[in-house]
Amino acid sequence: MLAIPASTRVMAAGTTLESMAMATAEKNAAQDFSDVVAAFRPQIFRFLLASTRDVDLAETLTQDCFLKAHRHWASFRGESTAMTWLMRIAINLQKDHWRNRRLQFWRQTRTNSVDAAEAGDWLMSGESSPEQQLLARERVGRVWQAVEGLSERQRTVFLLRFVEEMEIAEIGRATGLNEGTVKAHLSRALGRVRVELGGKR
C-alpha cells in the first residue's frame, strides 16, 4: 500500500472542510433567498400591479425582479433592507419596460391594463351602508384616475408611500432620490389627488 505523507493528509482534510463550509454557506444563502422570496414576493407584485394595472405584466416583472435579485444576491451587503433593495430592482425593471415599450410602439398598440374604474372595484364592503360603499368606490376610482395622470416618478413615490406605507427615507433609497425630492413629488401627487377628489367632496 502506498504511504501518504502526513502533510498531504492534512491538506486534503483542509480542502474537504473548506468545500464543506462553502457548500453549507451556499445552502444557507439559498435558504435565505427562498425566505426573502416567500416574504416579499406579494409586496413586490402588489407594487408592480398598482403601477401597471396589468396583471400579466406585473407577474412578468415580479419574476424578472426575483431572477435579477437571485443573480445578484451574493453582492447584497445589507446596506439597505432587502425590501428596499428588491423594490429598487422592481422600479428599475418597470422603468426599463416603459422605455422599451416606447421604442417598440409598433409591437402592441394597446396595453392589457385594467381600467381605472375597474381597479377601484376591489373595495372591502366592511360595515358601511351601500351608499357609503358606493361613494367610497367612486372616490377610490377618482384616486386611480389621479394616479393615472401622474408622472412615472410621482406615481412611484405615491404608491410606495400610500400603498406600501414606506417611510420617506426608505422611498428615497428605493428610488435613488433624496428626501426633499421625494417629499416634493409626494406633495404634487397629493395635490393632484385632492383636485381630483375636490369636485365630489
Place this chain on the structure above:
Amino acid sequence: MIFDPKTTKELEDAKIGATGDLQGLMQDRTGDPTLQNTLRDFRMSVHAWSDAVYNRPRSVLGMAPKHRAWHRATAWALGCVLAAGVAAGGIHELNHQQQLARATALREAENQRQLAEKHTREAEDLLAKVDSDISRQVPNAMEPLAQLMAEDESK
C-alpha cells in the same frame, strides 16, 4: 452568507403583517379626514385586488388569455388584409403603368409614322416641282428654235 438581522426582523414583520400604523402615518401628511379615508380605501382596494390576483389558482401550462388570442387573430387578419391590399394596389399600379407606357409607345410610333409620311410627301412635292421647273427651262442653244415654235403656235 450571513443574514442581516435587520432583514430577519423585516421578514418577521412581513410574515405577521405588522407594517405600522397607517392612520398615524397619514395623519402627518394630509390632515384631511376625507382624503385620509379615501387613501385608506385606495390602499385597501389595491391590497384586496393584489391578494385576489396573487392567490388565484394558476395552471402550469397557462393558456394565452382569450382576449389576447382574439386580439392576435384580429391583428393577423388585419395584417393579411393590409398586405393583400398593398399587393393588389401594387399590381394594379404596375398594370396601369404598363398600359400607359404601351399607349405612349403607340402614340409615339403614330407620330413617327405621320412625320415620315409628311417628309415623304414633301420630298415628292419637291421632286415634282423640280421636274416641272426643269421641263419648262430651255437650253440657250435651243432658244431660236423655241421662238420659232412660239411664232408658229401664234399663227
